[in-house]
Amino acid sequence: MKKISKRYYFLIGSLIFGMFFGAGNLIFPIHLGQLAGANWGKAAIGFLLSGVLLPLLSLLAISITRSNGIYDLAKPISPKYALIFLILVHATLGPLFATPRTATVPFAMGFAPHIPARYQTIGLLIYSAIFFGIVYYFSVHENGIVNTIGKLLNPAFLVMLFIIFLLAFISPLGSTSGQHAAAGYTTQAMTSGFLEGYNTMDALAGLAFGITVITAIHALGIRKQRETSVFLAKSGIIGVALIGIIYLASIYLGAMSLNNYKISENGGIALAQLSHHYLGAAGDALLATLATVTCLTTAMGLVVAFAQDFHHRFPKISYRTFLTFNCLISFLIANLGLTTIITWSTPVLMFLYPLAISLIILGITSPLFGHDNRVYRMTTIFTLIPAVFDMIRNFPPVLAETGFAKAAVTFASSYFPFFSIGFGWISFALCGFIIGLICHFIARRETATAAEEA
Structure with a gap:
């Protein structure tokens, strides 16, 4: 442990940050801020517990039990339960909810505000078809172009986000005190915020993909279980702390937005409104581009992990078949909005x-x-x-x-x-x-x- 450079803590911390944080994670804290209004602080505490602390604990659980993923972690209950739970989690992270959301989030943030209501359905259909066509093509050919582009543009997305936060604090939309709290957030803001954190699905993601982080730590020469857990905890704090800061700023920004806007239907609309307010048309174009690329790389990671895991569990069905199934179902569900x-x-x-x-x-x-x-x-x-x-x-x-x-x-x-x-x-x-x-x-x-x- 003494031979490990401190920079490796930041390296693994950035890996954890990248695994858990995506453009989709922004829509929930911003919407939470709008729902909580003046009670945004209490709601934020609950959201951070489920959206930040739980994902870190999920990685620790994988490390402490020396599991290779959900199946191994749940196997002590029973092999059948472990398999069913594995399928349910991957279906949730895959074609049922999380993967379709990677297309609907950038569409809602960057494109929907500029499309007339009567063309929204056809607009989403065209956008999601192109989106999942790209995801399938680069995933099936194992081509790293999109991931390479993502590594360049994903930091640009964070820079844009930082600029919006900075402008919001320099030129705030107004005070959060006195803002009306929606039902469930007047007397139970903290517990409602905790439940809202479920929508990030990051605790489930930590169970499903946590072995990636453990493997990266082992590659640094750290093999003993106790040393791995300690290193994971320290580097994990770095990764989730940054996510927590972004969540806090987003929740506050959402609560502050009530001075200019009504509670939006979803956080994607709210983020688009705030981006336009502070950055104008240029912000609209940047948000559409960066959110799309960020979500493309996230979608690729999800569909590849889904196909690899299920091909491993059911080897008679090919990787490409699972990949095709995931992309097709995700495309269909994405068009629900x-x-x-x-x-x-x-x-x-x-x-x-x-x-x-x-x-x-x-x-x-x-x-x-x-x-x-x-x-x-x-x-x-x-x-x-x-x-x-x-x-x-x-x-x-x-x-x-x-x-x-x-x-x-x-x-x-x-x-x-x-x-x-x-x-x-x-x-x-x-x-x-x-x-x-x-x-x-x-x-x-x-x-x-x-x-x-x-």
């Missing part, structure tokens, strides 16, 4: 995140109970119950208005502690964890007693 994608992704994330958080905590604390699968299983079984009800509670209106959904929400609201604020899973997970620990220590005592008698 950014707001629709966010609406339908929310219930899925409300189901997956409690399971992911409990798995992260189990991974980090597993050395304390010898990685005993009883603790893993009991915690997960208990967490599953409220996670299902959380998903139902966040169904889109077309499903939430059904008799079954209403009855389920009424039942959970009456009997699950903290369910009304989106944290019904905490007491269940804790109960399962404690029962699992009791089973572990009883089994260990029985084993010790049997060994003494023998």
Whole structure:
């Protein structure tokens, strides 16, 4: 550890920053700021916990358990559960939500504001077709041109963002105090901000792609598990701290924007408005170009990881087949529009995140109970119950208005502690964890007693 130069901490920190931060991550903190209004500070704390701290903890869980990814991390629960959870996470990060979002975010930010409403649908269709055509072409041919361009233009995107932040603080749109907070942010700003952080999907991404960071650390000559975890924690703090600063500035900017604009339909629209306000037409052109390239490189990383992982798990199906499937489905779902994608992704994330958080905590604390699968299983079984009800509670209106959904929400609201604020899973997970620990220590005592008698 002493031989490792300090610059390597910044090297791995920048890798972590690049893995977690993309143009899409901006739309949620800005929109959060608009929703929270004067309570943006409390909302920001919650958002940073789920959008910054959890992703870092997910990397630590991968390191501490010496896992190669989600499957290995969840395998103590059961191989079947691990496979199902792997598929659900990759489907969420892949063709269902995150990958389609890489096309809809730059369209909403850079192009939609300049297209008449009646042409929005055809505009998105053409844009997303070109977008995923480029993603497929360079991914299937393993050509690094787009990634090379991205390495040049992605920093330019951060520079542009910094300029907007700087101008906003030099010439603010107005005070955030007194700004109206939307429903859910008047008395529960922090918890609502925490739940909004789910939309970044970064904790799931950390579980799925964390092995990339671990491999990079091992390439530096750091092999021991403890040294790897310590190095990861130090470099991770550097990477996520920068993300946290950008999130804080974005949330504040969103709250301040209420002086000039109404709460937008999504954060992409809000960012476009702010860019135009401070940089004019030049800002519009830059935002459209840089956001597109940034999201192209993100999309390529997602589709390649999806195809490689699933080809590894199901070798009879080719890499190209998985790649084609991902790009095609992502293209179709992208044409539902950014707001629709966010609406339908929310219930899925409300189901997956409690399971992911409990798995992260189990991974980090597993050395304390010898990685005993009883603790893993009991915690997960208990967490599953409220996670299902959380998903139902966040169904889109077309499903939430059904008799079954209403009855389920009424039942959970009456009997699950903290369910009304989106944290019904905490007491269940804790109960399962404690029962699992009791089973572990009883089994260990029985084993010790049997060994003494023998």
